[in-house]
Amino acid sequence: MGKTEDKVLIIGQGGREHALARVFQKSGLFKKVFVAPGNPLMEFLERVECVSELSYPEPSKIVDFCRSQRIALVYVSPDNALAEGLVDVLVGDGIKAFGPTKGAARLEGSKIFAKKLMLEAQVPTAHPLFMGSYHDAKDFVARSCLKLPLVLKADGLALGKGVVVCETAQDLEEAWDFLKGHQNLVIEEVLRGREVSLFYFCAGREAYYFDSACDYKRLLVGNKGPNTGGMGSYRYHAETTLVTFTTQKIVLPILEALHRCGSPYFGILYVGLMITNEGPKVLEFNARLGDPEAQCLLPLYDPGELCEMFQSIAIDRRIPLRDLRPRVQHSVHVVKVSEGYPASEMKLGQDIQGLDQLEQWPENCFIFGAGITKHMSGRWLNSGGRVLGVTVISNDPCEAYQKAHEYIKKIQFNGGFSRGDVGAELCRGL
Ligand code: AMP
Numbered sequence: 112m113g114k115t116e117d118k119v120l121i122i123g124q125g126g127r128e129h130a131l132a133r134v135f136q137k138s139g140l141f142k143k144v145f146v147a148p149g150n151p152l153m154e155f156l157e158r159v160e161c162v163s164e165l166s167y168p169e170p171s172k173i174v175d176f177c178r179s180q181r182i183a184l185v186y187v188s189p190d191n192a193l194a195e196g197l198v199d200v201l202v203g204d205g206i207k208a209f210g211p212t213k214g215a216a217r218l219e220g221s222k223i224f225a226k227k228l229m230l231e232a233q234v235p236t237a238h239p240l241f242m243g244s245y246h247d248a249k250d251f252v253a254r255s256c257l258k259l260p261l262v263l264k265a266d267g268l269a270l271g272k273g274v275v276v277c278e279t280a281q282d283l284e285e286a287w288d289f290l291k292g293h294q295n296l297v298i299e300e301v302l303r304g305r306e307v308s309l310f311y312f313c314a315g316r317e318a319y320y321f322d323s324a325c326d327y328k329r330l331l332v333g334n335k336g337p338n339t340g341g342m343g344s345y346r347y348h349a350e351t352t353l354v355t356f357t358t359q360k361i362v363l364p365i366l367e368a369l370h371r372c373g374s375p376y377f378g379i380l381y382v383g384l385m386i387t388n389e390g391p392k393v394l395e396f397n398a399r400l401g402d403p404e405a406q407c408l409l410p411l412y413d414p415g416e417l418c419e420m421f422q423s424i425a426i427d428r429r430i431p432l433r434d435l436r437p438r439v440q441h442s443v444h445v446v447k448v449s450e451g452y453p454a455s456e457m458k459l460g461q462d463i464q465g466l467d468q469l470e471q472w473p474e475n476c477f478i479f480g481a482g483i484t485k486h487m488s489g490r491w492l493n494s495g496g497r498v499l500g501v502t503v504i505s506n507d508p509c510e511a512y513q514k515a516h517e518y519i520k521k522i523q524f525n526g527g528f529s530r531g532d533v534g535a536e537l538c539r540g541l
């Protein structure tokens with residue numbers, strides 16, 4: 112366990128890392144929580160300091176910082192830092208780090224690697240066809256009798272932009288334009304059903320089910336409009352049968368396969384599932400907590416117990432012998448985005464109102480920043496697409512939904528927009 116004189120460093124800057132910073136800070140186990148580069152809203156938390164000049168990808172600077180500050184643990188949160196092997200660099204330098212190595216993070220970083228491993232481990236997933244180039248894929252679809260709908264996926268991290276679900280001939284045409292220049296592609300069948308994400312703590316061949324969440328990828332109410340980085344999330348109460356199936360038929364076989372190929376997995380595994388009529392099938396694996404799923408799940412748990420889990424996996428390389436149970440049952444997280452998002456032309460630099468009232472918020476409401484900056488004059492401005500988000504936790508699901516929307520409205524800026532139906536499922540029953 113961490114000692115109260117220890118310092119921790121979190122790599123990342125969005126709402127997910129803000130929620131993590133709160134966990135480390137509230138655990139009382141660390142005298143200092145650094146976040147690199149972080150965002151200035153995090154510094155509302157006592158003993159949290161952003162190291163804005165230390166941004167990824169500069170592993171050597173991160174190593175120097177860890178040495179000079181005697182950092183006890185580094186939590187590597189974003190997908191690119193994991194895929195590029197920051198954990199390997201840190202561990203190679205004798206620094207304790209939470210997160211999978213580059214080899215294990217291929218589960219997210221390469222769709223082809225992940226798919227081949229799933230086939231080898233007999234994990235249920237959509238049937239794939241592997242294409243060595245964009246032109247091969249295009250020729251194949253044109254000449255074969257493949258029927259729409261189908262899914263096209265580019266290999267490699269693409270910031271959520273490497274997947275196109277093609278329902279119509281026009282979608283397919285647009286997909287070819289969109290995927291031009293990509294090397295390896297996967298063509299796969301479309302899965303239909305309900306999408307749910309399950310999160311596991313993993314240590315080599317051991318897995319511990321953490322929790323589940325649903326996110327909202329589309330910009331507009333009713334799942335309309337363009338895909339975004341995520342407009343909000345809520346805790347999903349997964350049935351025991353779903354969890355048992357996912358653990359036995361998906362997570363343990365994948366961990367075993369990774370272990371066999373010399374890349375044992377230590378960290379959080381995100382299992383993106385489609386619950387189809389034929390049972391749950393894997394859409395994707397991510398090698399980390401989701402954003403914005405982390406913002407709705409982490410505040411439900413005891414911060415000390417979460418830190419014990421992180422430290423035990425990173426330092427002792429095992430899952431601790433204790434149950435992790437949420438202290439509160441329901442949560443909703445609503446994101447506020449800038450006008451124009453997700454296009455690159457956005458209305459930025461707008462004054463954000465309402466942050467001076469945060470101290471009066473009830474203790475079941477949390478704010479997490481992302482694309483936000485503080486001007487020298489003290490004014491708060493939006494500086495990115497997803498600006499901030501509000502989480503409300505409650506044992507009353509309707510209260511979580513209603514209050515999350517009530518409180519996100521208290522934070523205002525010109526052009527700011529949030530999706531009004533995030534968490535509405537909780538009021539209609541699951
Ligand atoms: P991925 O990058 O593989 O995680 O996919 C991103 C999103 O694309 C998923 O969350 C799904 O909404 C959608 N998706 C991916 N694969 C499929 C599939 N085979 N059928 C339907 N939707 C899919």
Ligand code: GLY
Binds near residue numbers: 397
């Ligand atoms: N919410 C999806 C992700 O973090 O990838």
